[in-house]
Amino acid sequence: MKLFQQLLVAPAALGLLAPLAVVNSPAANAAELNINDVSDYAATASGNSLDQVTSVTQFSDVYPTDWAYQALANLVETYGCVAGYPNGTFRGNRAMTRYEAAALLNACLDRITEVTDELRRLLKEFETELAILKGRVDGLEARVGELEATQFSTTTKLSGTSNWVAGATRAKGDNYNTGGEKGARDDWNAKYGGFSFSYDVRLALKTSFSGKDLLYTRLRAGNMYNVFEAAPFVYWPGSLNVYFDTNNVLLVDRFYYRFPLGNSFTVQVGPTTRNTEMMGYKASAYARGGDKVLDFFGGSLGTPGVWNKETGAGFGAFYSNKKQVEKGNPYFTLSASYVADWGEGNDSNPNTGGFMTDNSEGNITTQIAFGNKQWGLAAGYRYGQCGARFRTGTQFALGDSYGTPCTVEVDGKDERTNADSHSWSFHGFWSPEESGWMPSISAGVGASYLNGNDAWKDNTNKRAMASWMVGLTWNDVFLEGNALGYAVGQPQFVYDVEDGFVADGGYAMELWYSFQVTDNIQITPAVYWLSRPFGDNTQNVNGDYKSLGVFGGLVQTTFKF
The missing domain is CATH 2.40.160.10 (Porin)
Structure with missing residues (x-):
């Protein structure tokens, strides 16, 4: 992971996740935080150190009987914004640090940006057709207005x-x-x-x-x-x-x-x-x-x-x-x-x-x-x-x-x-x-x-x-x-x-x-x-x-x- 990316992710995570973080003691925070694991996870989530995970079955420690299996499968296979650690595990029972949460959020935001860019391209490509449809809808609204103004009764058929x-x-x-x-x-x-x-x-x-x-x-x-x-x-x-x-x-x-x-x-x-x-x-x-x-x-x-x-x-x-x-x-x-x-x-x-x-x-x-x-x-x-x-x-x-x-x-x-x-x-x-x-x-x-x-x-x-x-x-x-x-x-x-x-x-x-x-x-x-x-x-x-x-x-x- 590039240095400027790490510098960017850290403050974003601290700002976004500040309301989440209250642990038992400073000593506990220091013991749980392993900056190397965070770096590895962030790199994996960004797709730099491992190939992007495309199926939940690629995680060796995730099973269909897990309570969150379906939710994880949707994130991986539909949005492609969840990755594991370099050893192919997801570590679902491990407590998530705020850095890891920030890395996961950043990866998902990247995919949302891609979708938004694709929508913009489609809107541009079908600009003429959308304009025609808008004109038809406006015409229908005008005709409905005329019918409502001249209709026999609003209560009678x-x-x-x-x-x-x-x-x-x-x-x-x-x-x-x-x-x-x-x-x-x-x-x-x-x-x-x-x-x-x-x-x-x-x-x-x-x-x-x-x-x-x-x-x-x-x-x-x-x-x-x-x-x-x-x-x-x-x-x-x-x-x-x-x-x-x-x-x-x-x-x-x-x-x-x-x-x-x-x-x-x-x-x-x-x-x-x-x-x-x-x-x-x-x-x-x-x-x-x-x-x-x-x-x-x-x-x-x-x-x-x-x-x-x-x-x-x-x-x-x-x-x-x-x-x-x-x-x-x-x-x-x-x-x-x-x-x-x-x-x-x-x-x-x-x-x-x-x-x-x-x-x-x-x-x-x-x-x-x-x-x-x-x-x-x-x-x-x-x-x-x-x-x-x-x-x-x-x-x-x-x-x-x-x-x-x-x-x-x-x-x-x-x-x-x-x-x-x-x-x-x-x-x-x-x-x-x-x-x-x-x-x-x-x-x-x-x-x-x-x-x-x-x-x-x-x-x-x-x-x-x-x-x-x-x-x-x-x-x-x-x-x-x-x-x-x-x-x-x-x-x-x-x-x-x-x-x-x-x-x-x-x-x-x-x-x-x-x-x-x-x-x-x-x-x-x-x-x-x-x-x-x-x-x-x-x-x-x-x-x-x-x-x-x-x-x-x-x-x-x-x-x-």
Whole structure:
């Protein structure tokens, strides 16, 4: 080591390490300090007396079991600023003198200087490219500033979904006499057999004030006043899952506020909310990755008695312990809600409507569920006031009131029926961990029981209804992201009457294939069959039960934005 280097290292070490040095006594300092060892170590650290150590394995007294082995390896192999003594040892257990610490620090500073010089060279070499990037960043900052200044809201996000439906239906079976000029089959085809092309569009505004709450506003419009929406019967088995008709007028069909209450409870309240959106858990994997077709298999989950999708003024709460279990493990969900019918809840006349009145057509819905994304089980119950609807069902099951009437005519006067309904459902599903020949399996079964006073019993003979479904879904069919689905079941039908025999049961089936064109466009061709949508009304005047079904085919295109 050159003399001027030794003179330089010594004062630097004394200045840098002064706070470190307090030993037991001057005699101890003198005994521990060997200036020759310091010189040797400093020379080695500077790379003058030995070749620079490039691997920690070059030290004969350093072993992988040493507690500081990894730290020493990083200093040697990454930074190259640690060396040993001329005899190839590191002497890791030996107390370090301040001179040795200064020599080690000096060697590391030399390497840092080299790195700094290399960075300067790279900055000079890529000066033009860095200038271009800086200009782009400045431009992006300016554009972000403009967007922030003109944005709709700092708390609200807009998303949309639009469904185009093109297709037609055809009645098949007996052309029995219905009292008109044409038979039942010909009459259907004459009124509803034409090809149609209609749409449904939904614009969702999601607003959050705290990051955990949600003010949800949805605007919706559609022109499905055709066989796929309500005609010829409101909520009949052929209604599509996306049906909607406003005669092309945009209206608000959802408006509610959802917020957490502690870590496990969530509350939802609003003038236009839906009971099935407060269930907390959907025990079905049917059409997951695809697009549902019939409403009975879609939003109603095959049990329209409980999952009747009642929308109106209401409130609800649901509990979940999902945050208390490990990710992916099954968890419990418990929910309860009250919803008055749309049109009744905002009516201030208690004789025709009202909120939580006798004429609210109210629904109290509860569900308990247990599961995760791969499998799940759920049991549901709904209490329906008079007038509360059963969603999809046969013509005979739904009747003119689509539920239990609040009044009946007795001796020319309207009398209250005190009518209500009690519906229950069970659901379960299972999905394979990976896509393959095995599909996901979803099933649901439910029943509804009708009650009322003597006036009601004397004027109706319907006592109980039931429904069920089984749905299969295959994912990544032919191409990744595409899905194939099939479902079969019986829409809500009457199976128990006060007197006589009822033959109301019929079957519904659908088959579809969803093709994912892009991340935002999906095309779903589908066919379906309704074996007996008129139910017990499928008979002639002589009481013979006839066969009349409806075949449907369509192409549904979904745009998400």
